Amino acid sequence: MIPRDIASYLKNLSFKYPVVTMTGPRQSGKTTLVRHLFDDKPYVNMEHIETRQYAQSDPIGFLNRYSDGAVIDEIQRAPDLLSYIQVIVDEQQKNGMFILTGSSQFKLMVNLSQSLAGRSALLCLLPFSIHELQARYSELDYVDYIYRGFYPRIYDHDLTPTTALSDYFETYVERDIRQLSRIQNLMLFQKFVRLCAGRIGQLLNTANLSNDIGVSHTTIREWISLLQTSYILFLLEPYHGNIRKRLVKSPKLYFYDVGFASFLLGIENRSQIETHPLRGNLFENLALMEVLKYRYNRGLKHNLSFYRDSNGNEIDIFFSIAQHLLPIEVKSGETITNSFFNNFKNVSKVISKFPYGKALIYGGDRYDVQNNTQILNIHHIHPYLSGIEKQ
Template identity: 35%
Template sequence: MINRSIEQAVLRSLSFFPAVGILGPRQVGKTTLAQKLMTELQKPSVYFDLELAEDFEAISQNTTWLLENNIDKTIVIDEVQRLLPLFTQLRAIIDRKREAARFILLGSASPSFLQKSSESLAGRIAYHELSPILTVEAASTEIPWQQHWHRGGFPDALLAPDDGFWYQWQQNFIKTYVEQDLSQLGITMSIPLLNNFIRMISHVHGSLLNYVTISNSIGISNIAVRRYLEILEQAYLVRRLEPWYVNMSKRIVKSPKIYIRDSGTLHFLHNIRTFDDLIKHPVSGASWEGYVLEQVIPLLDPAIRPHFYRTSNGAEMDLVLVDGITPVVSIEIKISLAPALKRGSTESVNDLKTKNNFVVTPKGGNTSIRPGWIHCNVVELIQNLQTLKFVKY
């Protein structure tokens, strides 16, 4: 089993909050993590999976009786977004006996789940997002970075016996999301059109988000594109990275950039079947950029916000970490093994005035290439950010 970085943070929340929510996409390992937590808690626990008909019926038909009769246990409810009316009863039960670790709630991609649970359990619940397996987690099991980048971080996909099984897993994963989950979340377009929409997003991965271009390409309105992208974000499939432009006098690009969050999913959507195919593919540079972002952003301290920076005259930085309104770290991401800096990068640092600056390549080396600049790989970057106290764990 691969140890997950958030485990200790979740246990800390369970020592204080009556309920803890673990959110993330399907197949990311929420159930496995919860089952491990159940063995580490100081009291007995009971598990219900609302995707199982018998568990769903038991809780929906006998909610109060079932929860009250397990009042001295930690109750784990998986796929809890399938029974949103449950949250009102959870609030009442928690308030009658307010103690730590009463509930662990696991949820997969549901905006209504987030909204309803926040309204009903405000002040009673702490949320944690479980991302796909990170490179620092995979490295502890000696999984090569090449395999992790190519296959992505979903556990079953990453650990598949070969690339053929990985590809088949991704195929089934996308089919399940498209045909079941996304339609339940509010995307009403046909399945073929939704497939085209997701593939269109994969082709603009790492680019500035242009709603008109996407709208014209697949024949739906700008408003629908915006709404569907919001749903894909809340389903943990895509990330919009906002530009940094506070207190800047220059002409700044103000459109966000769009990324498919899991590199393995991106590669499947581009029909990239092996690592050798990946390094020769035109998307490899943008893929590496998105991959590095997804290894860093889930680990950031909540006070540190990620952005990118770009001006109309060519200054550009792939990732800028901002503390409050102050940029504190600039990160240039290069697939080339050579750490040479572009003029746009040095101009960006002059604008942003960041003292800690990194060039991230696959090879790295953690070496200084000029004052204020370190050349490193992804794991070395995270170690440097840990030293600077910009990551949570």
């Protein structure tokens, strides 16, 4: 088992809260992790039909079987249990009783806020990070990661990414989508997901998607929300600071797993990535998710945005540290040129102070400073941010 960075934070929170809830995409490793860390607790899977029916028909009788708590997997499949769990933890006043997992972000969050507000710590486990993989897979470069993605099964069972991600897509559409929505035309929805991959790293334009698919703007917004809820799409919101510039209001579209985006683009081997017109966008997605995983794996909420004004000046990632911003540019090229620093110069005319410096993530191997900017590659992201936050 590849150690997960979030493990120590999960274990620590179980000593401080009666309930700890871990969300994240299907097959991100939630079940493996919680069963490993809490192997002394009984395990219950709400995907099991008979178990779920028992929990739904007789929630008190069901929970009486677990008077000392349990690990309950896919809790969103039996959301009414949360109210009964609230009663138990309020009565017993013991920490670490229940460890819950769920794969439906919105549905689970709504039920948690209604039933377990203040009683449950909430964590998010995404698929592997580069930081978690590099000790065992030091030979992999960024092209490998873009092709493979980060779902644990691909690494644990040495699966061919194209086959594994195709199965994942079919399972996701056939099971999760049918549970979460009443989409009538699944083939049209599949086409929509693939079109989203073609817009990776770009501003979300629902009107454009609506025209290309032939459905209403409302439907597109519903589908976008559905993909966010099930941890497929990640929307990076624009920075809205108190500055005298007209800033864009639309978010940028990314995928939680860059390998899944590559599959949707029809990429079947790593050599196709090297010449692909969206290589830069895929690399940007890779870097953004590594920054996001750095936050989530430390039990923190994401603090990311991007900057773009009406003149086209842009910073790929703003990493917030208290009231300050760390601007991060992402370039897939392996040769650093002066043009890589242009956006830093432009944004510095609007925001004059960056006390934590600036960072450039690129496709090469350097780790040094140029033009008052820290140069790093994808393998340096975790230690670099850790050092920045300790300043």
